[in-house]
Amino acid sequence: MNRDLLEKLARITPEEQRILNGSRDVDVSLYSNGGAFVVDSRKMLSSGHLIRIRTHTRFIRFPRHTHNYVEMTYMCAGETHHIINGSALTLKEGELLILNQHAEQEILPAGTNDIAVNFIILPEFFDQTLKMMGSIKNPLGDFLIGCLNSADSPVSYLHFAVSDVLPAQNLIENLVWTIMNDIPDVRHINEFTMGLLFLHLLSRTDRISSGGMNPDRELIISVLQYIDGHYRNGNLTSLSNMLDCEFTHLSKIIRRETGFTYQELLQQKRISKACELLSGTDLSVTDISLSVGYENFSYFHRLFRKYYGMSPAKYRKENRS
Numbered sequence: 001m002n003r004d005l006l007e008k009l010a011r012i013t014p015e016e017q018r019i020l021n022g023s024r025d026v027d028v029s030l031y032s033n034g035g036a037f038v039v040d041s042r043k044m045l046s047s048g049h050l051i052r053i054r055t056h057t058r059f060i061r062f063p064r065h066t067h068n069y070v071e072m073t074y075m076c077a078g079e080t081h082h083i084i085n086g087s088a089l090t091l092k093e094g095e096l097l098i099l100n101q102h103a104e105q106e107i108l109p110a111g112t113n114d115i116a117v118n119f120i121i122l123p124e125f126f127d128q129t130l131k132m133m134g135s136i137k138n139p140l141g142d143f144l145i146g147c148l149n150s151a152d153s154p155v156s157y158l159h160f161a162v163s164d165v166l167p168a169q170n171l172i173e174n175l176v177w178t179i180m181n182d183i184p185d186v187r188h189i190n191e192f193t194m195g196l197l198f199l200h201l202l203s204r205t206d207r208i209s210s211g212g213m214n215p216d217r218e219l220i221i222s223v224l225q226y227i228d229g230h231y232r233n234g235n236l237t238s239l240s241n242m243l244d245c246e247f248t249h250l251s252k253i254i255r256r257e258t259g260f261t262y263q264e265l266l267q268q269k270r271i272s273k274a275c276e277l278l279s280g281t282d283l284s285v286t287d288i289s290l291s292v293g294y295e296n297f298s299y300f301h302r303l304f305r306k307y308y309g310m311s312p313a314k315y316r317k318e319n320r321s
Helices: 003-009 014-020 123-134 139-149 166-180 187-202 215-230 236-243 247-258 262-280 285-291 297-308 312-319
Strands: 051-055 062-067 070-077 079-084 087-092 096-099 105-107 115-121 157-160 208-211
Touching: 003 070, 003 115, 003 166, 051 166, 070 079, 070 087, 070 166, 087 157, 115 123, 115 166, 123 187, 166 187, 208 215, 215 236, 215 247, 215 262, 236 247, 236 262, 247 262, 262 285, 262 297, 262 312, 285 297, 285 312, 297 312
Parallel strands: none
Antiparallel strands: 051 115, 062 105, 070 096, 070 115, 079 087, 079 105, 096 157, 157 208
């Protein structure tokens, strides 16, 4: 992270100074209106704003709480130790943590050099992100974002170990800088930046972990990660053997938890990858068809038109990078 920006984020806040002066408890009135400790967006956001950042309060244990908004925590430097729905998680430098609104979180005391930024985000801020993700068929992304947005979701958090993924780091830093400096009239820029960030995050399925899922949903994560890495020649038989799960039983779980068959999820991934190659490379349509796993070029054309309502060539023309 930019050194000047990091120095600003590392400054001792008035709340932290009170703690250093001897206060032993977090001032709950700064965050909540009483009763159960629910950090309230009305306390954290100015009227009309959908997103804000604040640095995590160091030097004290932050007691168990929930939020009535989506919280995204980015570890700028050092590390913080979280207990989320009873499970321990260490967030290291460059990593990102996104909490479901209903997850119970406790944070152990952080030191001077443990600098984390909390994004306070109202769900409607993600509207543009969802539109951008909807334009690219990403089964894993659809599944995970749906879990986070659901009020009764069993997913308590998503953890992204992306400290070495430079595009993601740059996008997060851009968001922090823009929001921290209260740049006017940039709401749409921030929405598109968040959308691009999620596209990068969800393209690195090997760096995603989650918490709070039931066994079937944990299994679906493995299924979608398998598809992401084996979309060219993967098949359900190999997957069921790898997961040690009976073929028919696995098929039923996939359909119940995602609403799609394995083959439909595979198609979505292949077509998504074809879109990426069409807009970002000079490969011929035939070569792209082969590279995503379709040797029958006529079938590839029909399938592509089914998803996007146009030929691959027209898609390339309209979406060329």
